[in-house]
Amino acid sequence: MVPEINGEGAGRVGLERVVVIGAGIGGLAAALSLAQAGLAVTVVERAAAPGGKMRALPVGGLAVDAGPTVFTMRWVFEELFREAGADLAARVPLRRAAILARHAWGAGERLDLFAxxxxxxxxxxxxxxxxxxxxxxxxxxxxxxxxxxxxxxxxxxxxxxxxxxxxxxxxxxxxxxxxxxxxxxxxxxxxxxxxxxxxxxxxxxxxxxxxxxxxxxxxxxxxxxxxxxxGVWTLAGGLSGLARAMADLAAERGATFRYGTEATGLAVAHGRVAGLDLAGGERLPADHVVLNADAAALAGGLFGAPAARAIDPVPAAERSLSAVTVALAAEPDGFPLVRHNVFFSADSAREFADLDRHRRIPADPTVYVCAQGRDDAGTGPGGPEPLLCLVNAPATDAPADPEETARCHATLTRRLAASGLTLREAARTTTIPQDFARLFPATGGALYGRASHGWMASFRRPGARTRLPGLYLAGGSVHPGPGVPMAALSGRIAAASLLQDRASMRPSPRAATPGGTSTG
Incomplete structure (x- = not known):
């Protein structure tokens, strides 16, 4: 049975039908804006919950945010919620961080940046x-x-x-x-x-x-x-909590959410999008579709050959970086962690040569640690706490090498130990680029779409509109770029583009002209 959450307007008869593919933050923003505008919106998501990359993993009895962890550009979400008649702060408790991040290079070399x-x-x-x-x-x-x-x-x-x-x-x-x-x-x-x-x-x-x-x-x-x-903000419930709040609000405004539902292809008729085919053979009719998936999935043909021609492909050589993430339930010791911490490599040039030129996990990586239960005072919850460690890695969908993953764990541990930090692990879940490639098909494991290399890179990202009428794009792989607020803006832009195109396609009212003829 497919889990379905119906908004009050999900079954409205006669409304234009919009299907949003993917309940990542871009899809949620688009769904919220379009439902508020009065369209009949259905969101199809193959996972069991909203959020996309903004996901929480169960580790040792704790929920660890295992995707984005830094929340900025609060105004983007304040505007989205306000336009839908709601207040962001009332639905998602926020606290402004006094310490933006703590940075370390080795024993005794530590620098905080502040709000x-x-x-x-x-x-x-x-x-x-x-x-x-x-x-x-x-x-x-x-x-x-x-x-x-x-x-x-x-x-x-x-x-x-x-x-x-x-x-x-x-x-x-x-x-x-x-x-x-x-x-x-x-x-x-x-x-x-x-x-x-x-x-x-x-x-x-x-x-x-x-x-x-x-x-x-x-x-x-x-x-x-x-x-x-x-401003860097801490959210109660983490960023996965923000996704749930946006999904709840979109449902209140009439959107229907179908979780555990996989899209298999776009239906095209008369040169424009006509619906969405689902695993199991069902077809959802649609007047418009917003695709909140990596643009590479569309260009790679995962939604059918006609849809693949809607945008240009992303060459494999131009993919962004991936990551190795380690979600932990652990007790840290020996270093005063705050919420956001960065332990820097001893040699940046070598680190990025490994990543960018040699296409391998760095021998001495920079390690980001998010201590999700900590505040500006660095006070921990006591006992094992939720931690996310992240190391940049090249994107790849080649067969995984367990020895490379083991080496990454070892180098990560050495880098933290250089600043005195040790972690007594109770449980861990590791995600490698090949896992991200499976989670986000056709990306090759890349997490941010096209890499921002060269001054033209930002102009090469797809925009909201595509070459297939009725199909729009949202998400971190399209304009204006990756990151939680940017992906949300992409969804807002997709919704605005759809509404603008819809208005421009309506027949003009018939009006008399001085020549005695009329125009439609």
Whole structure:
């Protein structure tokens, strides 16, 4: 029996029918916006719960968020909830983190960044000297400038071409557009602000937020620093709780959710999408479809040959990074963990050469640890607690090598031990790139779609509209890019594009003209 959650409008007769494939955050945003607009929305999700990559795993009796863990750009979700007549904070308790993240390089080398930039400047001055604190001030100003330049014409809007972006900013904004340094790499641009290699390494890590190398990603990714400075939030129930809250609200507005239901292909008739075929032979008729899956699945033919021609494929060589994640129930000791912690490799150039050129898990990786039960004071719950450890890895769907996974566990442990952290494990669940390839078919294990390498990469991501009328795209592999808020924005853009196209296709009212004829 297929689990089904019906919203109050699920059976409305005569409404235009929208099927959303995938209850990841992009699909949830699209479903919420379209249900609020009055369309008959059905969300088809093969998993048993909403969230997509925002998933929680049961480990040793604990629930461990095993996907995204950092929540920023709160305004995206406030707007989505407000437009649906609800209040985000009333449904998802939020707390602003005072410490953005704790960073470590080895014994005694530790630096916190704070929500208060003055505290971060003081910490950087004590860590690396007043010159580096001045560089941080200039860096923050540039990051804010880049964000302001791109938010309206690029982040919030449909995918532009380079020429289209120039048109959107206008003549007065062309200077700002040039100053965002699209042709310089992130690693190269950071050298103008930081001489201490540790700080350069710290801020270069933002490239990995979209599965890319800082040695090849554009300097525009400095805007991530501004996004985090504007607020990092902790959610009660984790990010998987946010997904549940959005699904609940969409159901209240009339959307129907069918979990445990797998889509097998798009039905096409008269040159446009006509429905969705499900495993078992059922066909859901649809006037419009929003696909919240990796764009590679569409281009790779997983939804049928006619649909595969709707977008361009993503070459395997241009896939983003993957990861090895270790979800733990464990007792940490020897290092004062806060919620977000980063333990840096001793050699960034070698780390990314391993990842990007040699296509292997680094011999000395940077390790991210999310201590999900911790607050700014670093107070732990006592006993085994939920932890997520993450190491960047190349995307691959080749047969897994158990020895490589074992080596990754060993190098991860050594990197943490270099800063004094030991973990007494009660239980663990490890997910490797090959597992992600199975979870998200046709991706080859890549977690972020196309890598953001080169200034044109962002313009090569698919937009909401496709070449197949009636088919729209959402998710982290399409414009405006990966990450929870960006994927949510993609769903909002998909819904807005659908509604705009729907309005433009309605017959115009008949009107008399001076020539005595009428137009339809």
């Amino acid at each position: 208060d930039p003055a505290r971060s400047e003081a910490a950087i001055a004590a860590f690396a000297g007043p010159g580096e604190a001045d560089g941080f001030r200039r860096f923050r100003a540039r990051a804010a400038e880049i964000y302001r330049t791109l938010e309206g014409p690029f982040i919030r809007g449909t995918r532009p071409s380079p020429v289209g972006l120039a048109r959107r900013v206008g003549l007065s904004g062309l200077g700002d557009l040039w100053r965002i340094q699209p042709f310089e790499t992130l690693w190269g641009a950071l050298g103008a602000y930081f001489h201490d290699p540790r700080l350069r390494q710290l801020f270069a890590r933002y490239a990995t937020y979209c599965g890319s190398s800082p040695f090849r990603a554009p300097a525009t990714l400095m805007l991530v620093a501004h996004v985090e400075q504007e």
